Amino acid sequence: MSTGGLTIFDGAELRSVDRTPPELGGCVIGARLLELAESKVSESLSGLSLPPHLKEAAISRVSAGDDVTFLRTELDPEQASEKLGEYVSVIADALRDDPIVASILDGSTLRLFLEDEDDFAMLAENLFTDLDVDDNGKLKKSEIRNALAHMGVEMGVPPFSEFPVLDDIIKKHGAEGDDELGQAQFAQLLQPILQEIADALHGKPIVVVQNIKIFNGSRLRKLLADERQLKDLAEKIIPEKPDEKDGRAETEIIQAFLEKSGTDLGLPPLSSDNEQVTLLYESVLPREKNEEKGVPTSREDGFLSTLNEILRKFAEQLETNPVDCRVSP
Known part of the structure; x- marks a missing residue:
C-alpha cells in the first residue's frame, strides 16, 4: 500500500504469494529452504531486507525452536512447501501487527x-x-x-x-x-x-525503511481476543489495596497506565506534537471526568469490563483511522 510517497508493508503483499518452493527437484535441506523463503518474501516486498527480529521469529516458528537441527534437516517437497508457507505466514502476520513504512527509490x-x-x-x-x-x-x-x-x-x-x-x-x-x-x-x-x-x-531500486510506526489497532485486537492476557493486564493495573485508589475512578487509573505504557499494547505514544494522537486519546478518554471523580474503583470483573470497553474503543478508532508516528532511530 502506498500513500504520500511512502509504501506501507502490512503483510497484504504476502497473502497471495506462491508458497511452492522453486526448482527443488527433490529433497532440500533446511538451510537452503530458509534462503529460498527469505528471497521469496523480499521479492514480494519490493526488495525489502527483512529486519532481523522478523527473520528470527519466522525461523523459530519453522524450526520449532531448534534452528541448528533444522538447518541440517532434509525436507521432501511436501514438507518444504509446508515450511515455506509457515515462514511467509509468520512474516505476513508480524507485518499486519507492526507494519513497516518505507520509501522505494527508483x-x-x-x-x-x-x-x-x-x-x-x-x-x-x-x-x-x-x-x-x-x-x-x-x-x-x-x-x-x-x-x-x-x-x-x-x-x-x-x-x-x-x-x-x-x-x-x-x-x-x-x-x-x-x-x-x-x-x-x-x-x-x-x-x-x-x-x-x-x-x-x-x-x-532500493527500499529505505523510515522511522515511522503505524498503529492500526491490530495488536489491541489480539489482546482483546485473549481473555487470560486481558485479565492479567487488568490485575497489573488495578490497585491491590483500597487505599491506593486515592478516590480515583476506573477510567483515571486506566488512563494513567495507558499514557505511560500504552505503546507496549499497541497504542501510539501520547505526544503533544502529534495532534492526531491527542485527539484519539481525548475521544476515548475525555479529560473531563468530574462526574466520575471519587467513584470507588470496582474490583476484578467490573474493572476488567471497563478496561475491555476502553481498549475496544481504541482498537475500533485505530482500525478506522490508523495513526502514524515518527520514532527515534
Whole structure:
C-alpha cells in the first residue's frame, strides 16, 4: 500500500504469494529452504531486507525452536512447501501487527527535478544557499556530498550507508577537494551526478525503511481476543489495596497506565506534537471526568469490563483511522 510517497508493508503483499518452493527437484535441506523463503518474501516486498527480529521469529516458528537441527534437516517437497508457507505466514502476520513504512527509490523523483529546467534551477539554488553558511557565494566541491545528504530520501537520494555507489559517482565526477564553485558551477556539477544516481536507481531500486510506526489497532485486537492476557493486564493495573485508589475512578487509573505504557499494547505514544494522537486519546478518554471523580474503583470483573470497553474503543478508532508516528532511530 502506498500513500504520500511512502509504501506501507502490512503483510497484504504476502497473502497471495506462491508458497511452492522453486526448482527443488527433490529433497532440500533446511538451510537452503530458509534462503529460498527469505528471497521469496523480499521479492514480494519490493526488495525489502527483512529486519532481523522478523527473520528470527519466522525461523523459530519453522524450526520449532531448534534452528541448528533444522538447518541440517532434509525436507521432501511436501514438507518444504509446508515450511515455506509457515515462514511467509509468520512474516505476513508480524507485518499486519507492526507494519513497516518505507520509501522505494527508483530514480523517478530525481528525474522529475532533472526534466524541468526551472525545477532543477530552483533546487540547485536552494541547496547552494543552504550550504553557503558564510554567505560568500562560494562552495567547495566537496560540499556536493553534503548537498546529496541534504536532499535525502524525500527528494529521492538514498543514504550513503545504504547506497555505496554514491561515493563512486562523486569520485567519477570529481566532486571532491577544496576547489571553490560559484552557484552556476555548483549546478553544472550537481546535474550529471543526480542524473547518474537516477539511472543507477532505475536499474536497481532500493527500499529505505523510515522511522515511522503505524498503529492500526491490530495488536489491541489480539489482546482483546485473549481473555487470560486481558485479565492479567487488568490485575497489573488495578490497585491491590483500597487505599491506593486515592478516590480515583476506573477510567483515571486506566488512563494513567495507558499514557505511560500504552505503546507496549499497541497504542501510539501520547505526544503533544502529534495532534492526531491527542485527539484519539481525548475521544476515548475525555479529560473531563468530574462526574466520575471519587467513584470507588470496582474490583476484578467490573474493572476488567471497563478496561475491555476502553481498549475496544481504541482498537475500533485505530482500525478506522490508523495513526502514524515518527520514532527515534
